[in-house]
Amino acid sequence: MFGTLFVKECKQVMRSLIYIIYLLIMIVFLVGQMGETQVIKEPKPDQDYYGVKESTDEKIIMGNALASLVQEITYESFATYPTGFYKAVILNQEELDQLKSIVEDCTGKSWNQIREEEIAFFEQFGDGVEESIQAGNSYIVLPSDNLEYSDFKLKMQQVCDIIGRGSNYEEENYEKGAKELMTYEDAMNEFHGICETDGITGAYMRMFCDYAGILLAIMPIFLGVTRCARDRRSNVEGVIFSKKASSSVIILSRYLANITMMFLPIVIIALIMQTSYCYQASTLGVTPHYLAFVSYSVMWLLPEIMFVTAVAFLLSEVFNWIVAVVVQMFYGVAALMGSSGLQDITGLNLIPRWNTVGKTEAFFANVNQLYFNRLFYTLLAIGAIILTIIWYGYKRRGGGLYGKKH
């Protein structure tokens, strides 16, 4: 019974308009984003720029934070994430002057001098996108030689008091976000990591999972609630409730069909994209990891689809589709906004980020945290779907949140 129901549910999903929309959005978004991804090349010794790497050097950390502060003071707008969502803070002139004074204290230079140096620095670069990124990554405002790191922390605390919660000047944020320019040797080390550890394809598939993960925190909600709402909308609850099939067979066949139909196209898109990366690997004389598309998708994206769909099922069955959509949209957006950077696989965020091709060593240094994160969401998904089955069984005997439901 289960297998037949599963196949029938898959067909139902395939015929639904929401599924067609899901496919279109996924294809357009992933192809669009991955199409713009940089091509992996072996670094040359005479390059001007090799990218950036994370830094734990206190001078660099201070220089990065001060550079960010100088630019935000110049634009008179400060990015903050007080509740996980972006909020631009605008300060009055007095507060801006206080910040300028802090920068002056940290650098030992006047504000005007700092501004002149900033303008001169950026004038060296052209207007192109790559040059702008290079300029942004390279700009640093070095602190004065006698500024101790502990004093710097106190100054940044004052900055936070002026700007408010969730700014770039909270200790956790500026320490995590510190970057320094890579040398040729750094770039070669990274290149070897991408070739040997990732087989080229692995590096791209992480990027793929980063993009797909954003959409998969939201899109499965709609497919999940549509499946659950269909029974009520079509007025078939009564007749289905009276059938012999157990609640676990009914719910699991629907749940697994939804997951399969959402996950399959992701794997197929990943496979198609991977073929070009395999070709790229062969041109570099590297043996690609042929199963990277499936191993990364299963480990990274499947738990997310499972979790989001299971919660959509649970909330739709217990409350209604509106509650499910509102709660999960909020949670999905908060998870995206709550990511502390574009390369963060630590913690329990629903959407781990790795928006770069490479940084192989850094990724594998924290990969166990990613495994734990994904295991956590898999277990939550299993818990949510078990609760859904129990609730569905209760509904079949006339139970409901507001008394008699059918």
Next chain:
Amino acid sequence: MDTTIKITDLSKNFGSKQALKNISLDIDQGMFGLLGPNGAGKTTLMKIISTLLKKSSGEVIVCGIPVEKSSEIRGLIGYLPQDFSMYGNMNAYEALDYLATLSGMKKSERKTKVPELLEKVNLLEQRKTKVKAMSGGMKRRLGIAQSMIHDPKVIIVDEPTAGLDPEERVRFRNLLCEIAKDRIVLLSTHIVGDIEATCEEIAVLNQGEIVFRGTVRELLKLVENKVYTLEISTSELDMMKERYLVTGILTSGSLTKVKLISDEKPLESATLCAADVEDAYMYLMKQQEVK
């Protein structure tokens, strides 16, 4: 396996409202009609038998199995709810096949039973018609097909003819009679004509209580020699309605022919006539009102 439903002291409360009050009822094989006004508790009773509602107290045993064993009971019963529908994007064949799968039928069984049932309910030619394009009658026929698909011992049909045109209604009643040969078909309705045309054994439910249990013939006995017809002036109609239980009115100009129920001859010009189930039902309900 015995084909009976035994209900003993069954009660169902929704908060402070008592929908069923200590009902006891034995139902044997064949068509059984459950008659009563809207809100009498018919649907509640049917849902309890179908395991879709929990009883508050009492005992319900279907074919020897207590209703608490819901998974076993669900294999024994076929249920057609009052407002049956299916997913609009499925056609008749797919809908029936889907519900047959939920009833636990194997592919080989479904392959023979689904077309067979569609033919029985006269939907074989429309097997590719989408549910959303079906008329009320077609949906109801699909509904009865799904309730029979797994060959259940008990079929529970809730208000099956409501909203159907006369032709569809007659066709549907005949279909119910056909399928009741070797099982229990429990038919709930507030349309007296449905019961008269299909059931021998009936129960009348009013305000959660069984106010009559017996055969149609026994129900008719309640109004034996009590139903009269007479012709009156149309202006006298209101007066007649106040004094007697009027069950039929046919106005023709200034004269009106009325059918009424009275223990004694109402007027010299009145003549006794044959009573039908509707007269008996109305009389029974009136007696309940008086009580």
